[in-house]
Amino acid sequence: MGVxxxxxxxxxxxxxxCSTWTSFPSKIIGSFAAFFQDITKPxxxxxxxxxxxxxxxxxxxxxxxxxxxxxGENAVESEVILNSIIQSVTTQEVV
Numbered sequence: 001m002g003v004x005x006x007x008x009x010x011x012x013x014x015x016x017x018c019s020t021w022t023s024f025p026s027k028i029i030g031s032f033a034a035f036f037q038d039i040t041k042p043x044x045x046x047x048x049x050x051x052x053x054x055x056x057x058x059x060x061x062x063x064x065x066x067x068x069x070x071x072g073e074n075a076v077e078s079e080v081i082l083n084s085i086i087q088s089v090t091t092q093e094v095v
Contacts, residue, residue, distance in 0.1 A: 014040045 004021040020034045033056050 008039070014038050016040075 004019070006017060006019045009016045009018050015038070017037045017039050018034060019037075022033075035052065
């Protein structure tokens with residue numbers, strides 16, 4: 001499970017809320033996101049916040065899918081190479 005931290009920050013003449021979170025907090029795979037919101041102005045519309053969250057989810061899912069496909073591709077390539085070596089050695093023994 002990820003970790004979430006929210007802090008208020010003063011940057012120049014504005015007050016900002018910074019929300020950060022991680023997903024897949026491991027040594028191999030991890031992602032980090034931060035969301036800054038100027039709280040000296042009216043809050044963002046609910047729809048805009050939902051859209052941003054959906055965008056982050058979509059990007060995370062794409063990254064996970066890319067990472068998950070790599071071992072399968074590697075296994076197929078290894079199998080083809082090893083089968084060609086076996087076939088080559090077997091053919092040489094017959095001759």
